[in-house]
Amino acid sequence: MAQQQPAINLKRLIKMIEMSSSIGAIPNNGLCRLALSEEDKQIREIFTNWMNEANLEVRFDDFGNIYGRRKGRSDLSPVLVGSHLDTQPNGGRFDGVLGVLTAMEAIFTLNDHGVETKRPIELVNFTNEEGARFEPPLLGSGGLAGVFDKDFVYSRQDRNGKSFEKELVRTGFLGELENRIEDIHSFIELHIEQGPILESERVSIGAVEGIKGMTWFELIVTGEGGHAGPTPMPLRKDALLAATKIITKIEEKGNVYGPDLSFTVGRMALKPNVINCIPEEVTFSLDVRHIDDAVRERFIAEIKDELQTLATEQNVQLAINKLWEVKTTHFHPQMIDQIANSAMKLGYSVKRMYSGAGHDAKYISQIAPTAMIFVPSVGGKSHVESELTLDKNIEQGANVLLDSLLQLANMDTALSHLKTT
Amino acid sequence: MAQQQPAINLKRLIKMIEMSSSIGAIPNNGLCRLALSEEDKQIREIFTNWMNEANLEVRFDDFGNIYGRRKGRSDLSPVLVGSHLDTQPNGGRFDGVLGVLTAMEAIFTLNDHGVETKRPIELVNFTNEEGARFEPPLLGSGGLAGVFDKDFVYSRQDRNGKSFEKELVRTGFLGELENRIEDIHSFIELHIEQGPILESERVSIGAVEGIKGMTWFELIVTGEGGHAGPTPMPLRKDALLAATKIITKIEEKGNVYGPDLSFTVGRMALKPNVINCIPEEVTFSLDVRHIDDAVRERFIAEIKDELQTLATEQNVQLAINKLWEVKTTHFHPQMIDQIANSAMKLGYSVKRMYSGAGHDAKYISQIAPTAMIFVPSVGGKSHVESELTLDKNIEQGANVLLDSLLQLANMDTALSHLKTT
Numbered sequence: 001m002a003q004q005q006p007a008i009n010l011k012r013l014i015k016m017i018e019m020s021s022s023i024g025a026i027p028n029n030g031l032c033r034l035a036l037s038e039e040d041k042q043i044r045e046i047f048t049n050w051m052n053e054a055n056l057e058v059r060f061d062d063f064g065n066i067y068g069r070r071k072g073r074s075d076l077s078p079v080l081v082g083s084h085l086d087t088q089p090n091g092g093r094f095d096g097v098l099g100v101l102t103a104m105e106a107i108f109t110l111n112d113h114g115v116e117t118k119r120p121i122e123l124v125n126f127t128n129e130e131g132a133r134f135e136p137p138l139l140g141s142g143g144l145a146g147v148f149d150k151d152f153v154y155s156r157q158d159r160n161g162k163s164f165e166k167e168l169v170r171t172g173f174l175g176e177l178e179n180r181i182e183d184i185h186s187f188i189e190l191h192i193e194q195g196p197i198l199e200s201e202r203v204s205i206g207a208v209e210g211i212k213g214m215t216w217f218e219l220i221v222t223g224e225g226g227h228a229g230p231t232p233m234p235l236r237k238d239a240l241l242a243a244t245k246i247i248t249k250i251e252e253k254g255n256v257y258g259p260d261l262s263f264t265v266g267r268m269a270l271k272p273n274v275i276n277c278i279p280e281e282v283t284f285s286l287d288v289r290h291i292d293d294a295v296r297e298r299f300i301a302e303i304k305d306e307l308q309t310l311a312t313e314q315n316v317q318l319a320i321n322k323l324w325e326v327k328t329t330h331f332h333p334q335m336i337d338q339i340a341n342s343a344m345k346l347g348y349s350v351k352r353m354y355s356g357a358g359h360d361a362k363y364i365s366q367i368a369p370t371a372m373i374f375v376p377s378v379g380g381k382s383h384v385e386s387e388l389t390l391d392k393n394i395e396q397g398a399n400v401l402l403d404s405l406l407q408l409a410n411m412d413t414a415l416s417h418l419k420t421t
Numbered sequence: 422m423a424q425q426q427p428a429i430n431l432k433r434l435i436k437m438i439e440m441s442s443s444i445g446a447i448p449n450n451g452l453c454r455l456a457l458s459e460e461d462k463q464i465r466e467i468f469t470n471w472m473n474e475a476n477l478e479v480r481f482d483d484f485g486n487i488y489g490r491r492k493g494r495s496d497l498s499p500v501l502v503g504s505h506l507d508t509q510p511n512g513g514r515f516d517g518v519l520g521v522l523t524a525m526e527a528i529f530t531l532n533d534h535g536v537e538t539k540r541p542i543e544l545v546n547f548t549n550e551e552g553a554r555f556e557p558p559l560l561g562s563g564g565l566a567g568v569f570d571k572d573f574v575y576s577r578q579d580r581n582g583k584s585f586e587k588e589l590v591r592t593g594f595l596g597e598l599e600n601r602i603e604d605i606h607s608f609i610e611l612h613i614e615q616g617p618i619l620e621s622e623r624v625s626i627g628a629v630e631g632i633k634g635m636t637w638f639e640l641i642v643t644g645e646g647g648h649a650g651p652t653p654m655p656l657r658k659d660a661l662l663a664a665t666k667i668i669t670k671i672e673e674k675g676n677v678y679g680p681d682l683s684f685t686v687g688r689m690a691l692k693p694n695v696i697n698c699i700p701e702e703v704t705f706s707l708d709v710r711h712i713d714d715a716v717r718e719r720f721i722a723e724i725k726d727e728l729q730t731l732a733t734e735q736n737v738q739l740a741i742n743k744l745w746e747v748k749t750t751h752f753h754p755q756m757i758d759q760i761a762n763s764a765m766k767l768g769y770s771v772k773r774m775y776s777g778a779g780h781d782a783k784y785i786s787q788i789a790p791t792a793m794i795f796v797p798s799v800g801g802k803s804h805v806e807s808e809l810t811l812d813k814n815i816e817q818g819a820n821v822l823l824d825s826l827l828q829l830a831n832m833d834t835a836l837s838h839l840k841t842t
Binding site: 090200229244254262263265276278381 | 511614615616617618621633635637646647648649650651652653654655656659661662665666668669672675676680682683684685686687688689691693694695696697698699700706708710744776777778779801802803804805
């Protein structure tokens with residue numbers, strides 16, 4: 001980097017964030033901007049206009065992923081940068097949005113300063129990252145990375161039976177297969193941490209080393225229903241009391257593994273869920289995460305047996321169904337170093353850390369060298385209306401993104417691509 | 422009872438039950454016949470026709486309660502007999518229905534044998550016993566007993582915002598206030614046990630001594646939400662893990678009180694109830710019952726303190742809101758004896774027992790001497806499609822009802838009315 005270091009324009013960036021925050025706004029500073037909804041269509045059109053203003057070549061691929069290409073001095077493989085503009089139904093203003101808009105701002109800044117790069121830069125907005133409308137999440141980046149085939153992605157339906165494909169056509173964002181980005185030199189994504197670590201340790205920048213592996217289970221406890229009044233306690237097979245003991249056992253066993261293992265029962269449904277009926281069936285989810293896949297697997301193997309024993313003791317049936325499993329993703333070591341170095345060069349504190357949550361970077365890392373930049377979330381909050389990243393942290397994150405982007409886009413050679421699993 | 426003992430006609434009774442079972446039929450032998458629905462209207466019309474066939478004087482009161490009067494030799498105060506024809510959304514064929522149709526059959530039997538009684542007999546079908554459509558339950562009998570005032574009953578709305586009053590008018594069963602039954606000599610109600618005691622002890626008839634008192638609570642545990650991935654375990658305030666400990670504590674304390682105390686957590690809701698979100702709020706119900714009001718109250722006072730302490734330890738907020746409370750109802754001792762005697766006279770085994778569930782008899786006992794007859798429920802099941810009472814038990818119950826009815830309707834004097842609370 002011989003040329004003078006440009007810095008991003010925070011005012012312009014905040015203005016873009018404010019515009020984005022008005023599309024799909026809900027009370028308490030929240031956003032509801034489900035993938036391929038009217039609101040998503042609107043922000044996509046605004047984003048496309050910004051890209052046109054920045055003289056980017058705009059195109060959509062067949063998953064509705066939007067790209068804007070800034071030419072390089074050469075035709076070397078491009079550096080990809082971006083995230084997603086869709087949100088959870090009660091989401092905040094920053095999750096995903098910040099990754100797209102800091103990248104947009106970085107490009108405006110390069111234009112302002114007339115900075116040319118060796119490699120082209122491709123700005124991207126991935127479709128349906130959240131999975132809040134079409135399950136599973138990460139459909140756009142997963143489709144691009146070949147994790148999901150096109151028929152699968154197109155056939156996903158929302159709760160009203162509307163398909164991904166139909167909504168892609170309706171919103172006008174169905175593009176060509178030929179428009180998918182290929183031969184990516186590197187992908188860099190800025191994102192809010194969605195956790196409290198950076199804030200609590202007063203660190204400005206997370207240099208993300210990868211994404212924790214996770215397994216999702218559904219546990220179904222089947223007891224026996226009955227009226228809460230006349231059924232004597234000793235004759236009951238109360239599925240909820242049994243589920244309570246099962247969850248306590250998961251917690252006991254999990255705590256032994258220390259704080260690196262996380263486990264969450266986030267969803268639960270009782271049948272019949274009536275105040276004066278003994279629960280006959282309780283279904284609940286279990287989300288287990290650990291950086292070390294082997295530790296996660298050992299914990300799961302261990303509790304499976306113990307929970308079955310406990311269920312038998314409780315006189316109920318227990319089914320443990322695996323819903324989903326992903327191994328830990330390790331990002332590109334050279335890129336992680338480079339992000340950490342950019343932060344230090346700019347005088348910001350930095351922490352190397354793993355992400356607990358999934359991101360588009362997870363799938364893109366399967367086809368290109370990838371890394372992420374985290375910025376702090378106030379109170380560790382995300383996927384809620386009160387999600388907040390302070391202006392100062394936004395500015396620092398955007399500057400690290402800009403610096404990293406410049407370094408990547410001026411590299412002569414390819415990064416060795418370490419195949420992640 | 423000098424005259425010869427008549428016996429009910431099981432074939433005719435079964436035919437009426439089968440007809441009833443076809444109105445609002447759902448798969449697996451179930452019934453969905455919500456109060457004042459089209460299906461309820463239909464069974465009410467059929468029931469009214471049967472009463473006309475039996476030469477009863479049919480009338481409806483302003484709560485839609487349907488009466489059919491069989492004249493007595495005198496104008497002494499009438500004996501009231503019946504139950505309800507509405508069901509739960511996934512209800513069975515017997516709950517309530519059996520009490521109305523065994524009474525109908527008893528009257529047909531009296532007619533067959535030309536039996537006159539001193540007192541008039543009034544057959545009744547109470548409106549909205551279940552509370553499945555209009556909350557709370559027991560609106561018809563509660564309205565009649567003065568527990569609920571008319572404005573309250575009329576303004577109850579179903580989930581679609583339709584009011585009790587409008588639906589009463591629509592179905593054609595809005596009658597006159599003048600038609601409410603007054604000056605009731607005694608009320609007798611046959612019902613399925615809705616519990617497994619009679620079946621498991623191989624007893625044919627329950628002589629019901631009263632209805633257990635109960636308290637309903639809603640407990641709200643408020644912790645802190647967050648993403649299941651990035652939020653470290655030690656920093657969490659997981660409302661579900663805390664709720665789990667609270668329920669375990671309720672169970673521990675409850676078990677100390679022995680099997681006469683029943684406690685049920687039947688309903689639970691998590692916020693946001695998403696697989697990868699830490700529950701920030703868990704709301705659950707608690708239903709507590711005991712024959713002895715003082716014991717129930719002692720248990721509640723005891724857990725309230727302990728649960729608050731536990732919540733503080735768990736770093737969550739706990740609100741304990743009382744939703745409803747009713748004291749134990751004690752039925753009329755002379756009527757309980759008489760039911761037990763009728764059963765023994767007919768050669769059936771009998772058990773004196775308290776009802777765990779509420780019934781129309783609960784409220785009517787506030788305005789008249791009251792008792793109930795229980796018949797066994799196979800597997801103790803009720804409020805489910807598979808609810809079943811065997812023909813043999815139906816026949817025995819109907820004969821006990823007939824015999825009790827004859828004795829009551831031939832009494833010269835009033836029963837001393839013990840005010841129940």
